[in-house]
Amino acid sequence: MTPVADHLDPYARATWTPAGAADARLPAHAAGWLRERTGLRDVRTPVVHPDVPESALPGDARAALAAIVGDEHVRADARTRLGRSGGLSYLDLLAHRGGRIDVPDAVVEPADPDAVQRVIESCVEHDIAVVPFGGGTSVVGGVKALRGDKAAVIALDLARLDRLVSVDPVSRIAVLQAGVVAPDAERMLAAHGYTLGHFPQSFERATVGGFAATRSSGQASAGYGRFEAMVEGVRVATPRGEWRLGVAPASAAGPDLKQLVVGSEGAFGVITEVALRVRPIPKAQRYEGLVFDGWAAGVAAVRALAQDGGRCSVVRLSDPQETEVGFTLKGGWKITALRRYLRARGVVEPCLLVLGWEGRDKADLAARRRATLRLLSGYVSLGTAAGEAWRHGRFAGPRQRDALMDAGVCVETLETATHWSRLDALRAAVRTALLDSLTTAGRRPIVACHISHSYETGASLYFTVLVPRSDDPVAQWTDAKRAACEAITGLGTISHHHAVGVDHAPYLAEEIGGLGVDVLASVKRELDPTGVLNPGKLVVGRRPAR
Numbered sequence: 001m002t003p004v005a006d007h008l009d010p011y012a013r014a015t016w017t018p019a020g021a022a023d024a025r026l027p028a029h030a031a032g033w034l035r036e037r038t039g040l041r042d043v044r045t046p047v048v049h050p051d052v053p054e055s056a057l058p059g060d061a062r063a064a065l066a067a068i069v070g071d072e073h074v075r076a077d078a079r080t081r082l083g084r085s086g087g088l089s090y091l092d093l094l095a096h097r098g099g100r101i102d103v104p105d106a107v108v109e110p111a112d113p114d115a116v117q118r119v120i121e122s123c124v125e126h127d128i129a130v131v132p133f134g135g136g137t138s139v140v141g142g143v144k145a146l147r148g149d150k151a152a153v154i155a156l157d158l159a160r161l162d163r164l165v166s167v168d169p170v171s172r173i174a175v176l177q178a179g180v181v182a183p184d185a186e187r188m189l190a191a192h193g194y195t196l197g198h199f200p201q202s203f204e205r206a207t208v209g210g211f212a213a214t215r216s217s218g219q220a221s222a223g224y225g226r227f228e229a230m231v232e233g234v235r236v237a238t239p240r241g242e243w244r245l246g247v248a249p250a251s252a253a254g255p256d257l258k259q260l261v262v263g264s265e266g267a268f269g270v271i272t273e274v275a276l277r278v279r280p281i282p283k284a285q286r287y288e289g290l291v292f293d294g295w296a297a298g299v300a301a302v303r304a305l306a307q308d309g310g311r312c313s314v315v316r317l318s319d320p321q322e323t324e325v326g327f328t329l330k331g332g333w334k335i336t337a338l339r340r341y342l343r344a345r346g347v348v349e350p351c352l353l354v355l356g357w358e359g360r361d362k363a364d365l366a367a368r369r370r371a372t373l374r375l376l377s378g379y380v381s382l383g384t385a386a387g388e389a390w391r392h393g394r395f396a397g398p399r400q401r402d403a404l405m406d407a408g409v410c411v412e413t414l415e416t417a418t419h420w421s422r423l424d425a426l427r428a429a430v431r432t433a434l435l436d437s438l439t440t441a442g443r444r445p446i447v448a449c450h451i452s453h454s455y456e457t458g459a460s461l462y463f464t465v466l467v468p469r470s471d472d473p474v475a476q477w478t479d480a481k482r483a484a485c486e487a488i489t490g491l492g493t494i495s496h497h498h499a500v501g502v503d504h505a506p507y508l509a510e511e512i513g514g515l516g517v518d519v520l521a522s523v524k525r526e527l528d529p530t531g532v533l534n535p536g537k538l539v540v541g542r543r544p545a546r
């Protein structure tokens with residue numbers, strides 16, 4: 001597995017970069033190209049530390065919480081509270097550069113599932129809002145410290161739930177506590193010869209509980225599946241008591257209630273333990289780059305892999321814009337030579353496809369690679385160098401975001417998914433919406449897109465936006481995001497893997513219908529009758545009377 005920097009400061013919410021945003025660097029040639037391509041001017045927008053309001057947590061509630069978790073684990077100092085103020089979306093990061101910020105009144109750190117249950121019961125008793133906080137990598141406002149109709153709000157930090165509880169090698173199931181961050185999960189499982197195979201770009205910070213709560217999808221989803229496919233069981237603390245689900249690999253005992261918890265974003269309960277399907281660590285890995293001429297040819301290749309038995313672990317297709325950005329940011333003589341080579345091979349609009357295989361051994365890997373490549377034609381092979389380059393940099397993207405924000409760039413991503421027959425229409429609609437919203441005199445946005453999760457019936461689309469920041473950066477991005485969400489509505493899902501949170505809540509009813517919203521609201525009412533859990537996220541519609 002790629003070594004990762006797992007020393008990120010968990011409280012440095014203003015940045016992804018271990019030593020702060022100043023540690024991130026934008027190469028000179030990349031900055032020059034951005035100025036030329038987008039109209040970026042030289043503006044510095046450093047992180048500034050906002051004022052933190054006094055904690056509104058009542059004294060009796062504080063004492064009750066301290067009796068459960070210990071005095072030192074009810075933390076009300078400004079730095080700790082600021083460190084649990086929101087997630088890592090562009091708007092979240094912008095808030096640390098002079099914007100408005102919602103700060104929790106305290107950060108409460110229970111040590112085990114029983115303590116989580118008692119904290120929730122205490123918050124119900126004192127009518128305090130609870131925001132479950134895993135790695136805090138939400139990019140949809142999922143960990144925003146909203147208090148709803150409550151007088152105070154706590155961030156329920158799950159970092160101390162950091163244990164591997166058990167491993168069942170016969171069934172290949174491991175039980176992990178919810179606060180285990182992904183690198184630790186891999187380390188602990190590796191000691192038993194297993195991997196989870198879940199590698200989202202937020203790998204370095206995000207937690208097992210957060211993955212389950214958001215229906216996360218990792219970069220190797222083609223081989224290992226989405227996170228919800230790995231969940232065999234959950235242990236959940238709710239205001240109505242503890243709930244345990246998952247006794248068999250499959251069941252006809254009514255609807256799958258476990259899947260009601262998976263994706264519930266802390267609005268129905270706090271996941272304290274997750275039982276997960278694990279797999280033996282692969283002994284052989286190989287990553288390659290292929291170039292197709294044009295988006296249509298690339299999509300046809302990815303669809304063939306998804307529908308006709310491609311046996312890869314990673315499938316990632318960049319559109320012409322993303323491929324061009326990648327080439328340009330890399331720069332250097334090798335890229336110049338590559339461009340010349342592709343032109344000579346008749347490639348007019350390069351689209352990079354990264355394929356990764358993981359196998360039991362070299363023979364298994366070779367068989368998988370053969371089965372995959374047999375389905376493809378009309379590509380130019382770039383060999384392992386391009387695949388390995390992607391693999392080595394696959395968790396590094398967020399650091400560039402810090403440097404770009406320092407340089408005055410609005411940089412954000414959004415994602416969706418749809419069926420193959422509508423994929424092109426969806427990509428075109430979102431691109432147009434973003435370009436129309438963000439193009440102004442002197443600002444020429446870059447909108448790049450890739451497919452990184454594909455299925456027999458469709459695929460996800462992941463957009464990256466780069467544009468010079470305007471004088472009203474919040475409105476600039478809010479308007480663009482609204483335009484994109486409206487373009488998505490009716491053509492695809494409002495989120496393939498980032499979840500609903502605050503940001504997508506207004507669009508949920510369009511997707512699941514008013515009846516769907518009512519069903520979610522009634523489940524919420526049953527499990528969380530006084531509405532202490534994660535106000536303003538996921539369930540914001542009707543709450544029918546009993």
Ligand SMILES: Cc1cc2nc3c(=O)[nH]c(=O)nc-3n(C[C@H](O)[C@H](O)[C@H](O)COP(=O)(O)OP(=O)(O)OC[C@H]3O[C@@H](n4cnc5c(N)ncnc54)[C@H](O)[C@@H]3O)c2cc1C
Pocket residue numbers: 087088089131132133134135136137138139141142143158178179199200201202205206207208209210211212213214215216217218219264265266267269270271272398497498499501534537
């Ligand atoms: C740079 C970057 C790259 C990303 N790449 C990916 C990617 O490749 N794939 C992907 O799927 N996502 C990605 N994300 C989004 C994010 O990492 C995922 O949503 C992740 O699953 C969140 O995990 P977390 O532990 O950080 O959860 P948090 O951000 O702490 O919480 C997310 C939501 O779940 C709730 N929650 C957290 N823990 C629990 C719990 N134990 N019980 C109940 N509710 C809980 C929170 O209240 C919140 O609503 C990315 C984010 C960033 C910033």
